[in-house]
Every structure is written in structure tokens, then in C-alpha cells.
Amino acid sequence: MIDYLFTEEQQMIRDLCRQITDERIRPVAAELDRTGKFPRDVMKVMAQSDLFGIYIEEKYGGMGGGITEICIATEEFSRGCGGIAISYGASALGTYPIILFGNEEQKQKYLPLLARGEKLAAFGLTEPSAGSDASAMLTTAEKKGDKYILNGMKHFVTGGGEADLYIIIAMTDKSKGARGASLFIVEKGTPGFEFGKKEDKLGIRASSTTELIFNDCAIPQENLLAKEGMGFIAAMKTFDMSRPGIGAQAVGIAQGALDCAVKYARERKQFGKSISTFQGIQWMLADMATQIEAARALVYASAREIDAGKKDVGKDSAMAKLFASDVAMKVTTDAVQIFGGYGYMKEYPVEKFMRDAKITQIYEGTNQIQRNIIGLALIRETLK
Amino acid sequence: MGISVDKNKCTGCGLCALTCPFYAISMVNGKAEIDLEKCTLCNACVEACRKFQAIQIIRETTKTPDIEKYKGVWVFGEQRNGNVQPVVYELLGKARELADKLQVDVSCVLLGSNVKDKAQEIIRRGADVVFVTDNPKLEHFLDESYARILTNLIRKHRPEILLVPATVTGRSVISRVAVQLRVGLTADCTELDIDLKERLFLQTRPAFGGNIMATILSKYHRPQLATVRHKVFPERAADPSRTGKIIEMDFDKSFFISRTRVLNVVEEMASTVNISEANVIVAGGRALGSAENFRILRELADVLGGTIGATRAVVDSGWVPYAHQVGQTGKTVCPNIYFACGISGQIQHLVGMQSSKIIVAVNKDPSAPIFQVANYGIVGDLFEVVPLLTKKFREVLKRA
Amino acid sequence: MNVVVCIKQVPDTAQVRIDPVTKNLVREGVQAVINPYDFYAIEEGLRLVEKHGGKVTVISMGPPQAEAALREAISLGCDEAVLLSDRAFAGSDTLATSYTLAAAIKKIKDFDVIICGKQAIDGDTAQVGPGIAAHLDIPQITYVRKIEGSEGNALVAQRTLEEGYEVVKAPLPCLITVVKEINKPRIPSLKGKMKAKKAEIIKWGAAHLDAESGRMGIAGSPTEVWKIYSPPPRAKGQIFEGNIEEAVDAVVEGLKDHLN
Structure with a gap:
């Protein structure tokens, strides 16, 4: 339904991503879900198809798009596998701080590699004791000569172990609390930087989630992104822009589940007829489809708003993420219900959608945090 | 030449327009009109209009000279490592049936190296004549030399029908033969019959992945070539009392020239069982x-x-x-x-x-x-x- | 090394059927796609050229809409595309089709290898590839599952047999037909898709070819479709639900006489 708003190029991206989903993602989704293996081959195909460049400026070797393009790709991939989709999306999340806050040198050094998909990026924020309360982080970066020395750990890092570049937030001045945090680019292989345990997850199992451990890890001062003390603000700005991507993931997962449910409802016969002829089933499907379409509209509206350069996008992107992820959870649960007993079995694809959907309500700010963001913004607006 | 609608016969039923796979037919003033830019002369509308016969495709095609002189049903006796393939016996069974209807002989062409002694078995399986070319140069299947010899034999003996196994070998060689003879070839037939009145070979095959059956004719060209799938027709049992002629044919060196060369043949464990032959x-x-x-x-x-x-x-x-x-x-x-x-x-x-x-x-x-x-x-x-x-x-x- | 890849736009046969009531071909919603085997041919052509340099020219005979198939081939990386489209080609059977394609390839002139998919899924004949080779009088290797060597002035390839494979050497120029096993076709790139949108497709009709009109289209086609019909429906089977032991017994009993 949203298609009419897409440019010709965006439609091309959608078609290409749909083809990759059909030909390369769906055939491996169940297997990777079972083994938890990272989709290296699929990432390679995405790279060869120029899809890591669709949100990077042309002068850095990209195609010049933005958040809308990320959403289109993520939605399409998610229809096949939410885990593979987020493996793609996580690199975008790690790339965006460089796009937004990198200086010319940093952009020239990293963006062409990222645009070609030769390197993947990831974002490390969460710590065991600093989840929703990011300001409670313990990781430190101490300036020593022309280097910063990192100590501490991050966990739940999507893309951990697989990505080549990590955007890490660490305290450069503990006394200043949130205003004492800074962002750094840390390359895989830097001495003192190691990967800890790999998480065994409920869903999005094809994506890698690991701990990052920093032990007197020295990085050159050129790898400081933005200014010292800007880290927390920069991270929040990044999330303001990345949330539609999670919304798009949620929409894709929901759509994938609905597609399965409609097909199954047509094939499945009970009481001598296809269950799709029962009004009870039709109404469920109708509600699912309507909710997805509403979520999609919200997601792309907020994506376009960001791409258009609007300043305060936090509230709208939080709405998109919040609504789309709640829809995904509801729709995938209903899809399992339509499949009945088969839906509960791993032999059928639909339970995976439900497991994959859950994370969209949790990561990049839980939906409770999203409501905080929306609520605060509403109050602030009335104060203006 | 081309396609035309007889407006007097057209009842405007629209069946042809519905049928046309290329959207080339529209109904104008209650009559079918064909957009010649879109039409591919696929014959679907002619078929749809069989009842009224309002659509006609007129063909002007060349004709094999002395077409009535072509007589007899032939089978390509494919062998591998000197072993006649079971599908050949299936084809011989069908060939016998067709030949009996036409009241002609069944002949089999056996090309290879050290294959002479297999000719007798082919006769027991229903052939009246076996043409054998036994030459070490034919040890491996080679498209060019096999096609050249087969073409030569056909030109000389003028069979009206040739059945070829729809195997890797059969399909490769016969396509070249058809081009050299400039005749029609129907692939993968599953039903074969004779229209005795017109003395035509009715070749039926699945098309569009088996969703449609199509009967193909080659009215003006001889021989009528068809490849036939495995396991479609039953293997003809050997009849030890049958007798026939074995004709050894020799060819001069130029016939055995091949630009391709077989360097090696590898039998594979993984595919030792040929699933197209499996029961x-x-x-x-x-x-x-x-x-x-x-x-x-x-x-x-x-x-x-x-x-x-x-x-x-x-x-x-x-x-x-x-x-x-x-x-x-x-x-x-x-x-x-x-x-x-x-x-x-x-x-x-x-x-x-x-x-x-x-x-x-x-x-x-x-x-x-x-x-x-x-x-x-x-x-x-x-x-x-x-x-x-x-x-x-x-x-x-x-x-x- | 210059490669010519022949492709065909086919209806997605999975969607083609005959309406059980009207007995007509149901065409609604049937999409035109590149013949699946031709993707392997394109991929192999691209790989040869990536290895040796040169260009891949893709050629297709069909209605004007077949241009879409050629654009897709360009999006995958083919350099040039030729569409053979003319009223005079209508009604071609495999003999006329291979003659016409051969005439066009002669016009392209500069080629070392011609690659075709092993067959098209609408007709399943596997005749056009060898037919082109015969018309051009060049050697062929059909059912190729691997190119072992492409150095010097020859091609060494594994040709699939029913029970294994043989290694065949052919001098250039030659024609090969390829099976699915040969490679994994690539997915187009976004840049490729953009290039394809703008690419110029060369269009040739009968007048552009040095060919006899009597050998093309319906005039050059010895075979004709006499009739088409639905395959007879399969007799309704017995479906067993519930007790598996009983079901298996019944099936074994039913099949017993068909074993040997």
C-alpha cells in the first residue's frame, strides 16, 4: 500500500531485497535458526548487491539513500528471517554514528569499506548493569598521550564477533555522569579487545550477540567520534534515527507471519472446507493485515521525516518502533494460533516469527522506554 | 500465409480471446480480431475454435521431395559401453506396433565399438533389420560423427519415422540430425500413434511442465523424428524365434572425424542409480x-x-x-x-x-x-x- | 573470450494450467520469467569473461516483451543484449528458432563460446542448443556440469551422463548447454539494475539477418501443434488417516502386485 510513495530507485531496492529474501534467506532461515550460525554467505550477497551502500553518500561509494532505504531492505529481509535482517541492520546501526558524527577523515577511511560491505559495523552500548539506564555504564576510556585506554565490557552486542568495526560508548569523565561519555571506533583485532560469550537466544538466532571485553585496550585518539563528552547525546541521536529500522524489522516479521497464515488458512481443511472460509479466521487475518499496514505507514512516515532532515524525530521514531513491535508480537501470536497445533511445531515456519518478534519490543530501548520518550516529548511540547 | 478469421463463421463467442496466451485477440463488433503484432501463431485459438472453424492458420512450408517414398519405422539403438540401453527395447515395442499399423518394417541403427553381437538381441526384441556400424572410433559417443552417420543412413534408406531415446545422448545427437535433414523433431513423447488415413505420425508430449498435453504433427517432412522418455512404454520381451537382417555398414574415414574428443569417462557412486530408469x-x-x-x-x-x-x-x-x-x-x-x-x-x-x-x-x-x-x-x-x-x-x- | 548466451522468456510454467470447466488455457496471472536454466548459462558466461576478459552478449528471440528478460540479464552483468523480434519469426518451432538464432549469432560474428541452458521449461525440448551448433557447424558439448579448463583455444568440460560424467574437449568456437549443477547464479546488484534500466537493447528483425525467409517462422517450421488438451486427471486416490499400522497394511497390500 505504501509503494506509491517509493521512488523508482526505492522500488528497485525493494525488488532486489525481495529476491534475496526468496532465493537466499528463506532456504537457510530454519537451519540458521537451529544452529545459530551467522549468515556470512547472505551478508556477502547483500554486499555484492550494493545493499550496504544504500544509506551512504555517493561520494563515499554509496548510493546516497538514508533511513527509508534501510527500512525497505530490513522489512524485506525480515519477511524471510528477522535474525538475518538484523545482522544487516546492526551494521547500519554501527555505521550511522560515523555518518552523523564522523569527521571527514574518519568518513573517508571507513565509509567506502562499509558501503561495499567489505567491513561490517556494530554498536556497543549496553552493559550488564546499564541496560535501559545507559548512564550507569562502567566502561572507561582514559586519555594517555595520543591514545585512549579502554577498560570494561559491553554485552548483548548485535553483530559482536562478526563485525569489523565497533562503535563503543565509554566514560571519559566519570564525574560528569552521562555528560562524561564519549564514542569511539574500535577495530576488531586491536590488542586488548576480545569477544566474550556468545548468547543463546530465544529468537533472531541467526544474528550474533556477544560480549565485548576491553582490557587496557589502546586505541588512537583519531578514533574518537565527535567530541569528548558528546557520547551519550550522539548515541541517543543515533537511536532516534535507527528506531524506524527496528519498526521495519517488526513490520517485516509480522508480514512474513501473515503471509504464512493466509496461505495455510487457504490450504488447511477442517469440517470439509478450507478454514479460510470461516469468518472467525477471516476476521483474524483482516485485523492482522490492518495492523501491519498501520504500523508500516508509521514506520515509513518517521523514516521519511528523518530523511527530510527534521530536527526532533525522537518522539515519532519511538512511536514507530513501539507500535510496529507491539503489532509484530500480536500478529505473530495470532499467526501461530491460526496454524493451531502445527503452529507450535518447529517444522512449520510460523513459531519462529513469534520468537523473532519478541526482541523488537525489547532492544534499542524497551517499549517502556519508548513510552517514556513519547511521554516526555509530549510534555515538553506543551511547555514550548 | 498467416492467420485469419473468417468473419462469416465467427460467432463472437470470445473463446479464442480467452484462450490466447499472448492477449492477441480482442472482440471488435462481436467478431474476433487478431493483433498480428502479438500473435505467435501458437495455434491455441484454432484449437479453441474447432467447433466453428472460423480461425485458420495457413502454412506454406517446404516439403520433403518424394515424400511417399519414405517407408519404415526406425529406432536409434543407443548403447553405452557396448550395452544396448533398456529404453531401446521399450522403443522397439512401440515401433513394432506403429510399423504393424503401417505395414512396414522396423529397423534399428546400432552404432558403436564391439557392438555387432548385440544385433541379434535387437531382432529378438522386434526389429526386422539392424544397421550396424561397428568401429573403434565409435567407442565414445561423439555428436558429430554419430550425427553424420545417422544422417547418411536416413538419406539413403528413407524411413518415415525415427524414434530416439530421450536420453542425454539421444537428445544431443538427434537435434543435430534434424537440422542437417531440415525436418521436424518432437521431444519427450509420451504417446505415439498413427493416423492411417493421412499416414501421419501423431506425437503427443507434455508441455508447460506436464500441465498440458500437445499432439504434434509433421505433415510435409520425412522422416518424422521423435524422442521418447524412459519407462513410458513397456519393454518388449525377447522372442528367440524371430529372425531378421543384419546389415553392416562401413563408412569412410571422413565420417568419423570429430572436433570434440572424450578425454575420460567417470562413473559416479552418487549417481550410479539412474533415477530416470528406476522402477x-x-x-x-x-x-x-x-x-x-x-x-x-x-x-x-x-x-x-x-x-x-x-x-x-x-x-x-x-x-x-x-x-x-x-x-x-x-x-x-x-x-x-x-x-x-x-x-x-x-x-x-x-x-x-x-x-x-x-x-x-x-x-x-x-x-x-x-x-x-x-x-x-x-x-x-x-x-x-x-x-x-x-x-x-x-x-x-x-x-x- | 567473447561469449554469447541464448536465453528465452517463458511463462512461469508452475502457473499454467487448463481450466477444468472450459478446457482452455488459463493465462490469468501467468508471469513471464527468464527460463530457469538460462540463469546458469548467464552465470557461466559471466564467469568465463571475468576470467579471460571479453564480453558477454545475451540474445533472445521472442515478442517485444522479451526485452524485460534481456534487461534482467544486463542487470546481472551481461554487456550487450540483442532482441530478435519480428512477425516473420512467429510460429517458429525448434528448427526455425535455432536457424534464426544461428543467423543472428553469425551477424554478431565475434564469439568464442555460445552458452544455452539445457532446455526451456515451457517446451522442455533441449533441441535449440544443439540445433544452433549444427546450423553454425561448430562442435557442441551438451549437459555441461563443469568447465574444467578454458585455456588456449579449447574448452574442456564435464558432460553429465545418466550414470556419471565424461570429460570432453572441444576446440573454440563451440556451443555448450549447461545444467543446474554447474554454478550458483548470482543475484543482480543495485548498480546493475540501474544500468539495465537505461541500457540500449539491440533489436533485429528478419530484414537485419542474412537468412532465408522460408526457413524462419511458421514457413520454416516442419512441426505443428495439432491439438492441446489437459492430461487425464489422476484417479482419486485412497487417503488414510488415523491408524498408521492399518494404513501401511492397506498400502502394502495394494502395491504388492506392482513390485518386481
């Missing part, structure tokens, strides 16, 4: 879950003297080699019995196996489309059903 195929889909689980299908296949088949998804996952893939982009098979285990029955698979004589489907999901083509369907877990089938068949076969 029983036990096929599995993704529901098997892993390569190891194909063991249970292999056990059933072993008990029944069959081989295993697989869906595209299974082959793409690397569980089973490509040689076992059945369906679109895989092989088309028609065994006596086809077991589809944990195969939902997507159309891409069905096109490869729906002409099997008996289909047994095992699937958990009672609404799986495979049950619609199955002669026997068992709704259940293949991990329970298949081993039980193996056990019961073993018992039955032991008793027999």
Missing part, C-alpha cells in the same frame, strides 16, 4: 530434517530395489546429490511406484513426477497438495510410516 523411487523433502535421515528412505528403496529421489530444497541444502533431484530444474521421472515422503507437493516438484504410475504420499499435513495426485496417501509422521512400510514390504517380499 521405484523413494523421494524425500525437507521434512526429513537432515542428510542422515535419508537413511530411512534408502532402506525402503533397497527393499524394493529402487533408488532415492529428492526435492529441490533438499538438493540445495546439500543433503542429496543433484542427480537425485526430481522436478523442474531436476529430472522428470515416471517409475512404477513413486513414494513422496514429507513432500508437500509444490507444482515444481509435481511436474517431475506426476506421470508416475502409482504415487504414494506420506505427509503429516492432510491438506498437503501431494495427496491430490496420490493413489495412496498416508497422513502421518514419515519417521513412523516409512520404517513400517520397509518392515512390511520386507515381510511380503520374503513370502513371495
Whole structure:
């Protein structure tokens, strides 16, 4: 339904991503879900198809798009596998701080590699004791000569172990609390930087989630992104822009589940007829489809708003993420219900959608945090 | 030349417009009008209008000179390593039937190295004449020399029909022969008959992946060439009392020149069993879950003297080699019995196996489309059903 | 090394059927796609050229809409595309088709290898590839599953047999037809798709070819379709639900006489 708003190029991206989903993602989704293996081959195909460049400026070797393009790709991939989709999306999340806050040198050094998909990026924020309360982080970066020395750990890092570049937030001045945090680019292989345990997850199992451990890890001062003390603000700005991507993931997962449910409802016969002829089933499907379409509209509206350069996008992107992820959870649960007993079995694809959907309500700010963001913004607006 | 609508005969029923696969027909003032830019002369409308005969395609084509002098039914006696392929005996059976209708002889062309002694068996299987060229240069199949010799024999002896196995070898060589003779060739026929009145060879074959059957004619050209699939016609039993002529043909050196050279022939373990020749195929889909689980299908296949088949998804996952893939982009098979285990029955698979004589489907999901083509369907877990089938068949076969 | 890849736009056969009531071909919603085997041919052509340099020219005979198939081939990386489209080609059977394609390839002139998919899924004849080779009088290797060597002035390839394969050497120029096993076709790139949108497609009709009109189209086609019909429906089968033991017994009983 949203298609009419897409440019010709965006439609091309959608078609290409749909083809990759059909030909390369769906055939491996169940297997990777079972083994938890990272989709290296699929990432390679995405790279060869120029899809890591669709949100990077042309002068850095990209195609010049933005958040809308990320959403289109993520939605399409998610229809096949939410885990593979987020493996793609996580690199975008790690790339965006460089796009937004990198200086010319940093952009020239990293963006062409990222645009070609030769390197993947990831974002490390969460710590065991600093989840929703990011300001409670313990990781430190101490300036020593022309280097910063990192100590501490991050966990739940999507893309951990697989990505080549990590955007890490660490305290450069503990006394200043949130205003004492800074962002750094840390390359895989830097001495003192190691990967800890790999998480065994409920869903999005094809994506890698690991701990990052920093032990007197020295990085050159050129790898400081933005200014010292800007880290927390920069991270929040990044999330303001990345949330539609999670919304798009949620929409894709929901759509994938609905597609399965409609097909199954047509094939499945009970009481001598296809269950799709029962009004009870039709109404469920109708509600699912309507909710997805509403979520999609919200997601792309907020994506376009960001791409258009609007300043305060936090509230709208939080709405998109919040609504789309709640829809995904509801729709995938209903899809399992339509499949009945088969839906509960791993032999059928639909339970995976439900497991994959859950994370969209949790990561990049839980939906409770999203409501905080929306609520605060509403109050602030009335104060203006 | 071309296509035309007889406006007097056209009733404006619109059936042709509905039928045209290329959207070339529209109804103008209650009559069919054909957009010649779109029409491909596929004949679908002519067929649709059979009742009123308002649409006509006029052909002006060349004609084989002395067409009435072409007599006899021939079979290409494909051999591998000096062994005549079983499909040849299937073709001889059909050739005999056609020849008897036409009241002509059946001849077989046997090309190879050290193959002379096989000619007698071919006669026992129904041939009246066997043309043999036995030459060490024909040890390996080579398109060019085989095609050259076959073309020469046809020009000399003028058969009206030539049947060729629809094998890798048969299809390759006969396509070249057809071009050299400038005659028609119909691939993969599954039904063959004679229109005695017109003395025409009716060649019927599946098209569009088996969803449609098409009967093809070659009215003005001889011989009429057709390739025929394995296992479509029964093998003709040997009759030791049959006699016939064996004619050895020698050719001068130039006939054996080939630009291609066979460097090596490799028989492969993975595909030693030729699934197009198998009487029983036990096929599995993704529901098997892993390569190891194909063991249970292999056990059933072993008990029944069959081989295993697989869906595209299974082959793409690397569980089973490509040689076992059945369906679109895989092989088309028609065994006596086809077991589809944990195969939902997507159309891409069905096109490869729906002409099997008996289909047994095992699937958990009672609404799986495979049950619609199955002669026997068992709704259940293949991990329970298949081993039980193996056990019961073993018992039955032991008793027999 | 210059490669010519022949492709065909076919209806997605999975969607083609005959209406059980009207007995007509149902065309609604049937999409035109590149013949699946031709993707392997394109991929192999691209790989040869990536290895040796040169260009891949893709050629197709068909209605004007077949241009879409050629654009897709360009999006995958083919350099040039030729569409053979003319009223005079209508009604071609495999003999006329291979003659016409051969005439066009002669016009392209500069080629070392011609690659075709092993067959098209609408007709399943596997005749056009060898037919082109015969018309051009060049050697062929059909059913190729691997190119072992492409150095010097020859091609060494594994040709699939029913029970294994043989290694065949052919001097250039030659024609090969390829099977699915040969490679995994690539997915187009976004840049490729953009290039394809703008690419110029060379269009040739009968007048552009040095060919006899009597050998093209319906005039050059010895075969004709006499009639088409639905395959007879399969007899309704017995479906067993419930007790598996009983079901298996019944099936074994039913099949017992068909074993041998």
C-alpha cells in the first residue's frame, strides 16, 4: 500500500531485497535458526548487491539513500528471517554514528569499506548493569598521550564477533555522569579487545550477540567520534534515527507471519472446507493485515521525516518502533494460533516469527522506554 | 500465409480471446480480431475454435521431395559401453506396433565399438533389420560423427519415422540430425500413434511442465523424428524365434572425424542409480530434517530395489546429490511406484513426477497438495510410516 | 573470450494450467520469467569473461516483451543484449528458432563460446542448443556440469551422463548447454539494475539477418501443434488417516502386485 510513495530507485531496492529474501534467506532461515550460525554467505550477497551502500553518500561509494532505504531492505529481509535482517541492520546501526558524527577523515577511511560491505559495523552500548539506564555504564576510556585506554565490557552486542568495526560508548569523565561519555571506533583485532560469550537466544538466532571485553585496550585518539563528552547525546541521536529500522524489522516479521497464515488458512481443511472460509479466521487475518499496514505507514512516515532532515524525530521514531513491535508480537501470536497445533511445531515456519518478534519490543530501548520518550516529548511540547 | 478469421463463421463467442496466451485477440463488433503484432501463431485459438472453424492458420512450408517414398519405422539403438540401453527395447515395442499399423518394417541403427553381437538381441526384441556400424572410433559417443552417420543412413534408406531415446545422448545427437535433414523433431513423447488415413505420425508430449498435453504433427517432412522418455512404454520381451537382417555398414574415414574428443569417462557412486530408469523411487523433502535421515528412505528403496529421489530444497541444502533431484530444474521421472515422503507437493516438484504410475504420499499435513495426485496417501509422521512400510514390504517380499 | 548466451522468456510454467470447466488455457496471472536454466548459462558466461576478459552478449528471440528478460540479464552483468523480434519469426518451432538464432549469432560474428541452458521449461525440448551448433557447424558439448579448463583455444568440460560424467574437449568456437549443477547464479546488484534500466537493447528483425525467409517462422517450421488438451486427471486416490499400522497394511497390500 505504501509503494506509491517509493521512488523508482526505492522500488528497485525493494525488488532486489525481495529476491534475496526468496532465493537466499528463506532456504537457510530454519537451519540458521537451529544452529545459530551467522549468515556470512547472505551478508556477502547483500554486499555484492550494493545493499550496504544504500544509506551512504555517493561520494563515499554509496548510493546516497538514508533511513527509508534501510527500512525497505530490513522489512524485506525480515519477511524471510528477522535474525538475518538484523545482522544487516546492526551494521547500519554501527555505521550511522560515523555518518552523523564522523569527521571527514574518519568518513573517508571507513565509509567506502562499509558501503561495499567489505567491513561490517556494530554498536556497543549496553552493559550488564546499564541496560535501559545507559548512564550507569562502567566502561572507561582514559586519555594517555595520543591514545585512549579502554577498560570494561559491553554485552548483548548485535553483530559482536562478526563485525569489523565497533562503535563503543565509554566514560571519559566519570564525574560528569552521562555528560562524561564519549564514542569511539574500535577495530576488531586491536590488542586488548576480545569477544566474550556468545548468547543463546530465544529468537533472531541467526544474528550474533556477544560480549565485548576491553582490557587496557589502546586505541588512537583519531578514533574518537565527535567530541569528548558528546557520547551519550550522539548515541541517543543515533537511536532516534535507527528506531524506524527496528519498526521495519517488526513490520517485516509480522508480514512474513501473515503471509504464512493466509496461505495455510487457504490450504488447511477442517469440517470439509478450507478454514479460510470461516469468518472467525477471516476476521483474524483482516485485523492482522490492518495492523501491519498501520504500523508500516508509521514506520515509513518517521523514516521519511528523518530523511527530510527534521530536527526532533525522537518522539515519532519511538512511536514507530513501539507500535510496529507491539503489532509484530500480536500478529505473530495470532499467526501461530491460526496454524493451531502445527503452529507450535518447529517444522512449520510460523513459531519462529513469534520468537523473532519478541526482541523488537525489547532492544534499542524497551517499549517502556519508548513510552517514556513519547511521554516526555509530549510534555515538553506543551511547555514550548 | 498467416492467420485469419473468417468473419462469416465467427460467432463472437470470445473463446479464442480467452484462450490466447499472448492477449492477441480482442472482440471488435462481436467478431474476433487478431493483433498480428502479438500473435505467435501458437495455434491455441484454432484449437479453441474447432467447433466453428472460423480461425485458420495457413502454412506454406517446404516439403520433403518424394515424400511417399519414405517407408519404415526406425529406432536409434543407443548403447553405452557396448550395452544396448533398456529404453531401446521399450522403443522397439512401440515401433513394432506403429510399423504393424503401417505395414512396414522396423529397423534399428546400432552404432558403436564391439557392438555387432548385440544385433541379434535387437531382432529378438522386434526389429526386422539392424544397421550396424561397428568401429573403434565409435567407442565414445561423439555428436558429430554419430550425427553424420545417422544422417547418411536416413538419406539413403528413407524411413518415415525415427524414434530416439530421450536420453542425454539421444537428445544431443538427434537435434543435430534434424537440422542437417531440415525436418521436424518432437521431444519427450509420451504417446505415439498413427493416423492411417493421412499416414501421419501423431506425437503427443507434455508441455508447460506436464500441465498440458500437445499432439504434434509433421505433415510435409520425412522422416518424422521423435524422442521418447524412459519407462513410458513397456519393454518388449525377447522372442528367440524371430529372425531378421543384419546389415553392416562401413563408412569412410571422413565420417568419423570429430572436433570434440572424450578425454575420460567417470562413473559416479552418487549417481550410479539412474533415477530416470528406476522402477521405484523413494523421494524425500525437507521434512526429513537432515542428510542422515535419508537413511530411512534408502532402506525402503533397497527393499524394493529402487533408488532415492529428492526435492529441490533438499538438493540445495546439500543433503542429496543433484542427480537425485526430481522436478523442474531436476529430472522428470515416471517409475512404477513413486513414494513422496514429507513432500508437500509444490507444482515444481509435481511436474517431475506426476506421470508416475502409482504415487504414494506420506505427509503429516492432510491438506498437503501431494495427496491430490496420490493413489495412496498416508497422513502421518514419515519417521513412523516409512520404517513400517520397509518392515512390511520386507515381510511380503520374503513370502513371495 | 567473447561469449554469447541464448536465453528465452517463458511463462512461469508452475502457473499454467487448463481450466477444468472450459478446457482452455488459463493465462490469468501467468508471469513471464527468464527460463530457469538460462540463469546458469548467464552465470557461466559471466564467469568465463571475468576470467579471460571479453564480453558477454545475451540474445533472445521472442515478442517485444522479451526485452524485460534481456534487461534482467544486463542487470546481472551481461554487456550487450540483442532482441530478435519480428512477425516473420512467429510460429517458429525448434528448427526455425535455432536457424534464426544461428543467423543472428553469425551477424554478431565475434564469439568464442555460445552458452544455452539445457532446455526451456515451457517446451522442455533441449533441441535449440544443439540445433544452433549444427546450423553454425561448430562442435557442441551438451549437459555441461563443469568447465574444467578454458585455456588456449579449447574448452574442456564435464558432460553429465545418466550414470556419471565424461570429460570432453572441444576446440573454440563451440556451443555448450549447461545444467543446474554447474554454478550458483548470482543475484543482480543495485548498480546493475540501474544500468539495465537505461541500457540500449539491440533489436533485429528478419530484414537485419542474412537468412532465408522460408526457413524462419511458421514457413520454416516442419512441426505443428495439432491439438492441446489437459492430461487425464489422476484417479482419486485412497487417503488414510488415523491408524498408521492399518494404513501401511492397506498400502502394502495394494502395491504388492506392482513390485518386481
